[in-house]
Amino acid sequence: MNLRLPTRREALAILAVAALPHPAHAVGLRVATVDWSVLETLLALGIAPAAAPELLQFREVAVEPAVPPSVTDLGLRGTVNFELLLLSRPELIYSSSFYVSSEPRLTRIAPVERFSIYAPGRPPYEPAAAMMRSIGARLGRSDEAERYIAEAEAEFAALRERLTPHAQRPVIPINLGDARHFRVFGADSMFGEVLKRLGLANAWSDDTSYSAMAPVGLEALARVPDAWIALIPPVPPGALETLSASAFWNTLPNLREGRLLQLASINPYGGLPAARRFARLLAEALLAKGPAHG
Amino acid sequence: MAIPSRPGRHPGLWLIATLAAATLLAAVMTMRPPVPASAELARQLDHILLWHSLVPRSVTALICGAALGLAGLLLQRVLRNPIADASTLGVVSGAQLALTIATAFAPAAIVFSREGVALAGAFLAVALVLGLSWRRGLEPLTVVLSGMVVSLLAAALSATVILAKGDYVLSLFIWGAGSLHQQSWDAVLALGPRLLLCWLAAALLLRPLALLGLDDGIARNLGLALHAARFAVLAVAIWLAASVTAEVGVIGFVGLAAPALAREFGARTPRRLLLAAPAVGALLLSITDSAVQLLGSGFNDLAPTGAATALLGGPLLLWLMRRVPPAPPAQAVDAMTPTHRIGRPLPALAGLAAAVAIVALLGLVLGRGPQGWGIAMDGLFAELLPFRGPRLVAAGVAGALLGAAGCLMQRLTANPLAGPEVLGVSAGGGVGLTLALALLPFSPFSMLLGIAGGSLAVLLVMLVLAGRPGIGSQRLLLAGIAMGALCMALVSTALAKGDLRAYVLLTWLSGSTNRAGEIEVWVGLAACLLLIAPLFLATRWLDLMPLGEAASRSLGLSVAGSRLILAAFAALATAVASLLVGPLSLIGLIAPHLARLGGFARARDQLVASLLIGCGLLILADWLARLVAFPYQVPTGLFAALIGGPYLIWLLNRKGSRHG
Numbered sequence: 001m002n003l004r005l006p007t008r009r010e011a012l013a014i015l016a017v018a019a020l021p022h023p024a025h026a027v028g029l030r031v032a033t034v035d036w037s038v039l040e041t042l043l044a045l046g047i048a049p050a051a052a053p054e055l056l057q058f059r060e061v062a063v064e065p066a067v068p069p070s071v072t073d074l075g076l077r078g079t080v081n082f083e084l085l086l087l088s089r090p091e092l093i094y095s096s097s098f099y100v101s102s103e104p105r106l107t108r109i110a111p112v113e114r115f116s117i118y119a120p121g122r123p124p125y126e127p128a129a130a131m132m133r134s135i136g137a138r139l140g141r142s143d144e145a146e147r148y149i150a151e152a153e154a155e156f157a158a159l160r161e162r163l164t165p166h167a168q169r170p171v172i173p174i175n176l177g178d179a180r181h182f183r184v185f186g187a188d189s190m191f192g193e194v195l196k197r198l199g200l201a202n203a204w205s206d207d208t209s210y211s212a213m214a215p216v217g218l219e220a221l222a223r224v225p226d227a228w229i230a231l232i233p234p235v236p237p238g239a240l241e242t243l244s245a246s247a248f249w250n251t252l253p254n255l256r257e258g259r260l261l262q263l264a265s266i267n268p269y270g271g272l273p274a275a276r277r278f279a280r281l282l283a284e285a286l287l288a289k290g291p292a293h294g
Numbered sequence: 295m296a297i298p299s300r301p302g303r304h305p306g307l308w309l310i311a312t313l314a315a316a317t318l319l320a321a322v323m324t325m326r327p328p329v330p331a332s333a334e335l336a337r338q339l340d341h342i343l344l345w346h347s348l349v350p351r352s353v354t355a356l357i358c359g360a361a362l363g364l365a366g367l368l369l370q371r372v373l374r375n376p377i378a379d380a381s382t383l384g385v386v387s388g389a390q391l392a393l394t395i396a397t398a399f400a401p402a403a404i405v406f407s408r409e410g411v412a413l414a415g416a417f418l419a420v421a422l423v424l425g426l427s428w429r430r431g432l433e434p435l436t437v438v439l440s441g442m443v444v445s446l447l448a449a450a451l452s453a454t455v456i457l458a459k460g461d462y463v464l465s466l467f468i469w470g471a472g473s474l475h476q477q478s479w480d481a482v483l484a485l486g487p488r489l490l491l492c493w494l495a496a497a498l499l500l501r502p503l504a505l506l507g508l509d510d511g512i513a514r515n516l517g518l519a520l521h522a523a524r525f526a527v528l529a530v531a532i533w534l535a536a537s538v539t540a541e542v543g544v545i546g547f548v549g550l551a552a553p554a555l556a557r558e559f560g561a562r563t564p565r566r567l568l569l570a571a572p573a574v575g576a577l578l579l580s581i582t583d584s585a586v587q588l589l590g591s592g593f594n595d596l597a598p599t600g601a602a603t604a605l606l607g608g609p610l611l612l613w614l615m616r617r618v619p620p621a622p623p624a625q626a627v628d629a630m631t632p633t634h635r636i637g638r639p640l641p642a643l644a645g646l647a648a649a650v651a652i653v654a655l656l657g658l659v660l661g662r663g664p665q666g667w668g669i670a671m672d673g674l675f676a677e678l679l680p681f682r683g684p685r686l687v688a689a690g691v692a693g694a695l696l697g698a699a700g701c702l703m704q705r706l707t708a709n710p711l712a713g714p715e716v717l718g719v720s721a722g723g724g725v726g727l728t729l730a731l732a733l734l735p736f737s738p739f740s741m742l743l744g745i746a747g748g749s750l751a752v753l754l755v756m757l758v759l760a761g762r763p764g765i766g767s768q769r770l771l772l773a774g775i776a777m778g779a780l781c782m783a784l785v786s787t788a789l790a791k792g793d794l795r796a797y798v799l800l801t802w803l804s805g806s807t808n809r810a811g812e813i814e815v816w817v818g819l820a821a822c823l824l825l826i827a828p829l830f831l832a833t834r835w836l837d838l839m840p841l842g843e844a845a846s847r848s849l850g851l852s853v854a855g856s857r858l859i860l861a862a863f864a865a866l867a868t869a870v871a872s873l874l875v876g877p878l879s880l881i882g883l884i885a886p887h888l889a890r891l892g893g894f895a896r897a898r899d900q901l902v903a904s905l906l907i908g909c910g911l912l913i914l915a916d917w918l919a920r921l922v923a924f925p926y927q928v929p930t931g932l933f934a935a936l937i938g939g940p941y942l943i944w945l946l947n948r949k950g951s952r953h954g
Contacts, residue, residue, distance in 0.1 A: 004825045040485055072664065072925075074925060075925040075926040076457060076926055078457065078797065078801040078804070078806065079806045079927045080808070081924075082681045082808070083663065083678055084663070085752065086663075086677065086681065099795075100800075101741060102809045104809075104813075105809055108680055120617075181473060215471075215475075215594070215598070216594055217473070217475030219477055222342065222343050223330060224328055225329070225330075225339055237401030237402075237404050238405035241405060246477055247342070247346055248342055249338075251342045253335060
């Protein structure tokens, strides 16, 4: 057998490829997905799927991991463009329980594997980790998957350590619905799961039947005067302006004592990468507020 | 709250209602949940909760109720229409659409003036509604039907914007469900003076108001500048209703119920009503709002107040139907006669069928891919067929079903604005889907079950009503509108929850054929066969019905029985179609119209023509929806409404087609 060393150009190409997220067919399987949490997970494992849905919005809402330009945009998540998915020639399609009604169409294109991270009454973190393991095993990235999960745990542990001084106060993760209402994320949401891992209490102790509860009147914030309010975008236009003039809002101890954390955009129904993003952004915001007072 | 000094015939009723409102209010105040904090902080927080949230909320409820009651009274008076209201006239959906568009594309406009945006939308919508019904002399049912058409169109547009802009949807849903939560006196300060001002204006317009209740000719002879007075009253009412809508969101039916209940309470003269209607409105909304607070847990209402009032209001509208004067039959017949008749309908129908075939072929081969436009041949065609085929069939079948159902409805009611979308059956499917999503494990089968179950339930109610003696076709139509509005209010409550299930609902609402597969195709084809073929045995009924009840009966038609059967067919066809393309497509309204306009006068010809036209239109809409924003797909049902709605409005306003 004739062995030869790669030329300089080939060597550079190999290095360049190694540094980029790999196209999935590099490990033998060309995958596509119709679900955002899978997309996050694939990208975190260094796999660029052939096609994924609603990338314009994904780049705005989920922000990270960055989506390489090679990924084909399949259109809205509710109405995935099957023709385009077919022409992307995937060999495996990852779906989620949310798109179960599209499955008969998807199986015509390629074999479908379905994950169910967000189900009523079940916390999503473990299913998300299991999904990452499963994808890793299927696509020959088991090591990367284990490493990522371990990194996530380590990151949570490190942040937990740094946040110890803040641990007396609970956090309430909310979306503003408008200037009068919010949507709150409970213990069974990804945000709730992350709070638990950071050693912080979720100030919202009521049940949320399916990750979140809305619309809750803003006056419910008076019930959690101690809590940090973690405000997750999108913030409706004009809502904060209206609130800053509101006597009620300004009388809340949380606001008077500066316990409003305005975070950058996070996908509330994401996978492990979204969970890590939330942990990091929350910790940064808390630590930026200086040492705990209270 | 303003209780009239002389409370009419039923002082007892007034007393009971006021006592009930006061008791509930006291219960809300005293049973407010405790604040978990140290004593000093708790006292402070309790204070702001009481004075910046609970009390302003109660006052807001009273003011909004009074304002809506007054607006309803004025609208009903000026349009001489017992079922006129901000929600039935399109004020609410117009405001909603304007706010949605501004939120998505021009947030600066919202920050600048939320109310201005809502008001502009409301005035546009009402202008459209009145324009649509102008030529039928603002006849009550036509006004309400036009309001329904405009509302559906606005809802379709809003849903499209929401789907396209993903963000901010929660705020729009909350607003759409009409929640009264308050944390300041802003709403009170904004609406209170306005209510007072409008009430004074209405009091000054008392004489014109009294005269407006009379015949136009008499009113003019008594020296009333008819148009000026009408527009002044209309403007006051719309301003009031739109202000409330902008400030707190959609609160349906109070404007409808308050004047009616005020009459039941004994107020008869305009002067009495001017006091009683706002008072009843205030009591009604206050009681509802206290109830949802008390029945909820902690700070969470059981349901948004606006949705709860719809639950009360829907049945009330059914009850109010008795008061709607029947439309003059001569006018109705006139409107059903085409401008010209086709001499030989068969070749024309064959031509129509050929056109549908060409559109279908186009839809199968022409498309866009990663490399741009292309005609799919041979191998690629075979590959794409399993995807293009089912959705094309689903769209076509739904179009045919809607066309047939629309044709039935329009002949049944002798009203060219009737359509399956206003029958309430598809909206009932939405309630079924909501329940299925909440109670059953998530699967395509449970979704199907929910939609079919909901549609059938509404259908049964409609049939019971239709079978009752003395309920004319016009009233049947009204019952449909009431059911539809009621069901949509329930759906908005589910949308306001803002979780993943809300997203499934929104997708259904938008009517996407995207995931149509074998099941949908076979269900659709079977429905076509079973529901449309038998109709050709009933063409004599359809020929006779628009002539009116008396004429039909004298020609030997058993009116009640045949009406029941035809209504059942129309409702079933609508239910299947809403499963395939959602509830908002407007095709059932447009297709029979076009058929009539094309000169197909006899029932058989019009039926065939409208189902062919419906079929072709939805196939075309489906094809375009796939292509215009590639790779993003516009949902077919919405797209059909968006191209069909404006055309319909133009059609109804064309100078040439003047009948009435």
